Amino acid sequence: MEVDESVEEEPVPSPVQPPMSRDRVPLQKSSVCSRSYFMVVMVFFHVYIINVIALLFYVHYSNGSSRKEFASSTQHQHRSFDRPVSHERFSRTMHLPRIEGIRVGHVQKVSLVPNKVHEMRTLSLKPLLFEIPGFLTDEECRVVIQLAQLKGLMESQVMVPEGQEELTEQLNLSPEEIFNLLDLNQDNQLQPQEILTHSRVRDGIWLTPENLREIYAGLHADSDGNGLLSLEEFRALSGDAFQSFLKRRGLKRSQLVRNSRHTWLYQGQGTHHVLQDLRKRVTLLTRLPSELVELSEPLQVVRYEQGGHYHGHHDSGPVYPETTCTHTRLATNSTSPFETSCRYITALFYLNSVEGGGETTFPVADNRTYEELSLIQNDVDLLDTRKNCDKGNLRVKPTKGTAVFWYNYLSDGQGWVGEQDEYSLHGGCVVTRGTKWVANNWINVDPDYQRQARYQELVSQQQQEAPGEPSKSSSSQHIDHHVEL
Ligand SMILES: O=C(O)CCC(=O)C(=O)O
Numbered sequence: 001m002e003v004d005e006s007v008e009e010e011p012v013p014s015p016v017q018p019p020m021s022r023d024r025v026p027l028q029k030s031s032v033c034s035r036s037y038f039m040v041v042m043v044f045f046h047v048y049i050i051n052v053i054a055l056l057f058y059v060h061y062s063n064g065s066s067r068k069e070f071a072s073s074t075q076h077q078h079r080s081f082d083r084p085v086s087h088e089r090f091s092r093t094m095h096l097p098r099i100e101g102i103r104v105g106h107v108q109k110v111s112l113v114p115n116k117v118h119e120m121r122t123l124s125l126k127p128l129l130f131e132i133p134g135f136l137t138d139e140e141c142r143v144v145i146q147l148a149q150l151k152g153l154m155e156s157q158v159m160v161p162e163g164q165e166e167l168t169e170q171l172n173l174s175p176e177e178i179f180n181l182l183d184l185n186q187d188n189q190l191q192p193q194e195i196l197t198h199s200r201v202r203d204g205i206w207l208t209p210e211n212l213r214e215i216y217a218g219l220h221a222d223s224d225g226n227g228l229l230s231l232e233e234f235r236a237l238s239g240d241a242f243q244s245f246l247k248r249r250g251l252k253r254s255q256l257v258r259n260s261r262h263t264w265l266y267q268g269q270g271t272h273h274v275l276q277d278l279r280k281r282v283t284l285l286t287r288l289p290s291e292l293v294e295l296s297e298p299l300q301v302v303r304y305e306q307g308g309h310y311h312g313h314h315d316s317g318p319v320y321p322e323t324t325c326t327h328t329r330l331a332t333n334s335t336s337p338f339e340t341s342c343r344y345i346t347a348l349f350y351l352n353s354v355e356g357g358g359e360t361t362f363p364v365a366d367n368r369t370y371e372e373l374s375l376i377q378n379d380v381d382l383l384d385t386r387k388n389c390d391k392g393n394l395r396v397k398p399t400k401g402t403a404v405f406w407y408n409y410l411s412d413g414q415g416w417v418g419e420q421d422e423y424s425l426h427g428g429c430v431v432t433r434g435t436k437w438v439a440n441n442w443i444n445v446d447p448d449y450q451r452q453a454r455y456q457e458l459v460s461q462q463q464q465e466a467p468g469e470p471s472k473s474s475s476s477q478h479i480d481h482h483v484e485l
């Protein structure tokens with residue numbers, strides 16, 4: 001390419017050049033060079049300074065976060081469990097695998113014990129629910145039942161709940177305020193569903209729509225007879241009118257949410273090998289990290305007599321921003337009123353084959369929609385396992401040695417716990433003949449990753465500080481602070 005050098009050396013003044021340009025002192029070549037040189041040096045100097053600062057930040061923060069890796073059990077920090085730990089961020093190093101259901105009826109082979117292959121059948125996709133026949137041997141069922149009997153079982157639900165009147169008195173609520181609390185859909189009327197839900201949740205008393213009609217009639221509560229309570233009608237009732245009416249009428253165990261006895265069996269080191277084996281098998285089955293399973297609640301063994309039942313419920317509560325989990329409470333120093341047992345998975349074992357009834361019902365499994373208030377209708381209350389088990393979508397027959405397991409939460413799409421799966425609603429149908437023995441293994445995971453991580457880190461530190469001692473943070477707190485659902 002040819003270059004017209006004359007143009008370079010003697011620029012032709014342009015007619016549109018600003019007048020000032022002519023007056024400029026022509027720059028010497030050497031001064032142009034030194035100016036450019038200065039600019040380049042300055043740019044390099046700034047880039048260098050910025051790099052050094054960035055490097056210092058990187059070193060500072062990367063040291064910090066590597067210390068805070070999830071369950072960094074190799075590191076020994078001299079921090080006791082009682083000392084508060086806060087403002088830590090744990091990088092996401094743990095993911096929760098979720099077993100694929102594929103489709104209802106799909107069977108997958110799983111290897112859980114040497115020389116045996118189990119078949120795992122998908123029972124529903126909403127909730128994700130599986131059945132594994134022969135999960136326990138007959139001998140293992142016998143051992144678990146005998147250990148529970150040896151330990152002793154207690155009533156799963158007390159007849160008279162305490163402390164409710166005190167709360168009402170302390171808060172000094174007006175009838176309007178109580179009415180508003182009960183009016184879930186805020187339509188200024190109390191539907192039977194609203195009263196029934198309240199009674200079941202608050203007192204654990206299972207009123208039926210017929211019971212309610214009987215109470216209204218006995219107390220002359222529904223003066224216009226439309227089946228609803230207006231604020232005026234509600235005001236006319238005294239604060240504990242319902243409770244006093246029920247007390248006068250007498251309360252039977254069959255009118256409670258749950259009519260069974262239960263006990264808890266630890267599954268850690270030093271316990272019967274069958275209990276430890278079961279826990280290992282649950283880890284293999286769920287494919288969850290073993291530390292999660294080990295830090296979960298002990299095994300709950302339940303006995304239903306003839307006539308026993310457990311009405312429809314969720315094993316775990318919904319996730320609100322204020323929700324805290326019982327199992328991670330010690331690690332978070334929280335005193336939230338929204339505390340629940342965060343049970344990611346329920347593994348339920350049938351320890352005997354029941355002669356009559358006693359199925360586990362999943363009334364809305366694989367339903368297209370879920371609407372809480374429409375579960376209770378005047379003619380059919382799908383939550384009632386004494387009356388309406390035959391009307392639900394899915395029932396599992398209790399067969400000795402069979403396990404069922406399901407997810408109580410959906411995934412958050414990033415390998416952690418997401419929203420509660422409302423379709424996991426279930427209950428134990430009334431036992432019409434014989435006795436029913438089951439055991440629950442719940443796997444606790446906090447939907448808040450940071451809280452779960454902090455909890456596990458604290459437990460691992462505690463174990464390093466006092467090796468061999470049972471962790472104050474794990475099984476024992478499930479017993480001490482267990483929230484009955
Ligand atoms: O007894 C059953 O079939 C269900 C038990 C149950 O849901 C529970 O114990 O939470």
Ligand SMILES: [Fe+2]
Binds near residue numbers: 313314315426
């Ligand atoms: Fe349950």
